[in-house]
Amino acid sequence: MSEPMFRDPTAPVADRVGDLLARMTLTEKAGQVNQRMYGWDAYERTPSGHRLTGAFRTEVATYDGMGALYGLQRADPWSGVTAATGIGAADGARVSDDVQRHVVENTRLGIPVLLVEEMPHGLQALDGTLLPVNLAVGATWNPELYEEAVALAAAQLRSRGGHVALVSALDLVRDPRWGRAEECFGEDPYLAARFTEALVRGVQGPPGERIEPDRAAVVLKHFAGQGATVGGRNSAATELGTRELHEIHLEAALAGVRAGAAGVMAAYNEFDGLPCAANRELLTGILRERWGFTGLVMADGLAIDRLVRLAGDPAAAGAMALKAGTDLSLWDDSFPRLEQAVRRGLVDEHTLDTAVGRVLALKFRLGLFEQPYTGERVPPPGPEHLSERIARESVTLLAHDGMTLPLTGSVRRVAVVGPNADSVPQQIGDYTAPQRPGTGITVLDGLRAAAPDGVEVVHARGSDLVGGDLSALPAAVALAADADVAVVVLGGSSARASGTRFDANGAAVVSVGNPVGMTCGEGVDLAELGLPEGQSALLDAITATGTPVAVVLVQGRPHALPDLSDRAEAVLSAWYPGPWGGRAVADVLFGTAEPIGRLPVSVPRSAAQLPVFYNGKDHGYRGYVDQPATARHAFGHGMGYTTVEYGEPRLSRTSVTAAELATGTSASTEEPLLCTVEIRNTGDRSTRETVQLYVRRVVGGTSWPRVRELRGFTRTVLEPGERTEVCFRVGAQTLASVTREGERAVEPGEFAIETGPSSDRTHSTRLLVTTPTTNGTR
Secondary structure (H helix, E strand, C coil): CCCCCCCCCCCCHHHHHHHHHHCCCHHHHHHHCCCCCEHHHCEEEECCEEEECHHHHHHHHHHCCCCEEECCCCCCCCCCCCCCCCCCHHHHHHHHHHHHHHHHHCCCCCCCCEEEEECECECCCCCCCECCCHHHHHHHCCHHHHHHHHHHHHHHHHHCCCCEEEEECCCCCCCCCCHHHHHCCCCCHHHHHHHHHHHHHHHHCCCCCCCCCCCCEEEEEEECCHHHEHHHCCCCCECCCHHHHHHHHCHHHHHHHHHCCCEEEECCCEECCEEHHHCHHHHHHHHHHHCCCCCEEEECCCCCHHHHHHHCCHHHHHHHHHHHCCCECCCCCCHHHHHHHHHCCCCCHHHHHHHHHHHHHHHHHCCCCCCCCCCCCCCCCCCHHHHHHHHHHHCEEEEECCCCCCCCCCCCEEEEECCCCCCCHHHCCCCCCCCCCCCCCCHHHHHHHHCCCCCEEEEECCCCCCCCCCCCHHHHHHHHHCCCEEEEEEECCCCCCCCCEECCCCCEECCCCCCCCCCCCCCCCCCCCCCCHHHHHHHHHHHCCCCCEEEEEECCCCCCCCCCCCCCCEEEECCCCCCCHHHHHHHHHHCCCCCCCCCCCCECCCHHHCCCCCCCECCCCCCCCCCCCCCCECCCCCECCCCEEECCCEECCCEECHHHHHHCCCCCCCCCCEEEEEEEECCCCCEEEEEEEEEEEEEECCCCCECCEEEEEEEEEECCCCEEEEEEECCHHHHCEECCCCCEECCCEEEEEEEEEECCEEEEEEEEECCCCCCCCC
16 A cells, blocks of 8 residues: 655645655655656557556566656557557556556555657557648648647547657758658747747646646657757767857747746757767756756657766766756666666765656646546547648648649549559658558548549559659559649658568668668658659659649658759649648649648758758858759748739838837837738739748847848738738847857847748848847847
8 A cells, every 4th residue: 555645735846746755765766767668568458458567567666666657558560569459549548547556556655657658740549630740730830720739639648548748849950861850840940939839838738837637748859959960860969059059959949948848858969979868058057047947858768878888887877867957767777777876876866856856746737646547538529620721731832833723624634643642651750650441531532532523533653652663654654644634642751661670769770772661750861852763753754744743742851852843833742741631632732722831941952952941151152063052942932822912021110229129119109119011912812821020130240140030920811902911020039149158139230121921032121229238038
């Protein structure tokens, strides 16, 4: 029998944590920062249901408790959990309660265990509702829609007994060769920050000490700079200076912390020779001391064990990470040895107490001490409708001749070809559970369902996803030649097949030659970004028929595209649009929905020109001799079926003091500084326009300026012929930059304030900031 969990249930969380810590043994403390076990090893399927394993019972007994259990409901080829062996929605709460009951009833203090699940784009569990991947979410430029979707996903997680959602949010696509590009909201820190705030609000609910039973704690991945590794290689080193770190790679994390995120996950990469999980300056100096973060820091999978190479042995590696500011392990063998580390004098017990206190505080915030069990609960509605809406809003029209789309009544026969035309697994991305038969709608299915009466939709695969086999090419060419339009569905796949090999931490191991067929996902980094040989041959052959061609790219990274202006009448990017993405793509092609997505990343011409992100330093560099240095399609770009005309931006004042920016008003008029731009729909269809605000420092400052930086965006619906004014408030955060001290502040000088539909099509006006300030925004 366990002791009472706490003596005064009405006391503040800090007092309850202190009371509990005072009664804990060193062994129990080490157990509370332990997340060594894989959740799928905690149960086994039997003819009558599920039962707990001896391995799970032993792990709990070893530490007289358990801090957290990862992936109890995870299912995928890495875990080996299938629809036949895993935990479905009907059994999720019951199995979770069995786990919790064993921990509470068979340990001295009865401290509940945190049940931690992946929720990168919906819950990674059998019957978990999938959302489009984050890169598609970023393409919507609609944080409010994402907030609504992840709130339902969090409710789904809690209804099945989970407590903590691990969600990628902090990484940026600074090198699209990186296989995890799909997990990012884009390449821009401002855009990622707005989606990270929405994520925290949606998953955790309103700010406050308590996280309600229909919400979950969110751990933001990965802190920090993982999207800027050398060569785009997963887990490699980063070569970032202090300014680049703060200006680009910490903005989303800071936004998440200010929104109240319960936790962050330390990334694999290193800064200046120290991996993130052992980097005290990052985890304690910046995160806690400068930003005031009070939540927990979780290590990435097996990351602490990698420190043995520095520390000498697992106990010393655990002590190194603990002293740096890591609170909770993940699968490693080092943190479970912290009792030994304390007894050897490698780390103070007080330091361990601090980490344990953060784990306990989260359990109190979640209400697990009062109600550790989920019990019978009516399952919440899944966010299927929001998943499809995100997919629809993410479809981005990259190029168009102004005539071919939308498909009209004159089209009687549509040929749909390409390896991504008829595959749900290839449109749902990495970190996904097996889908039940009948789940999802492919692009081919969507087109057949959306086609008006009398329109025939025919299909041929045409090529494999990878490789150069051309045996299926002639049938696809014949089909396209006999059609009024050809929809060529190309791109990539992060689908993990049963034959995929994995690293110890779950990253895919895909060899040169790629027999599995993965072209994206964790562990699948590319040196070349062009389409594979077979896909390129298919595109060449179809465009050579003379039939009008609409290319649809279903992808997890921006592939480098050849110049298709004289060969394809339209090019669309659908990213990985999720299970119902086929219907969304079809709606855009047939014109029942407008293409309103905007690029969250720059699309390169080739891998040789990288980096190609829009907000590099403005050194006035020229292009290469053999090709331009500019992107094929710029950040923020996206076309519609109508045209929108932009006027010149107007400022309410052309000169302002830094003090006025800090207060947000003019000393003389008490009015904020505003930037207004008039836009007009000059076409004959309604649309939703995403108006973007950029800032470019022209003169002044203490660091070399960037070409331009996104500092605002808003979406507005325009009916045909409608004219409207869009107004942005220009404040200290709009104009702030990183100083020599690493703080964010407004520095005096001249700024160009730019508005437009994308980063490469802006109009500008000038603003003079006349006096310095020490009032930073960070």
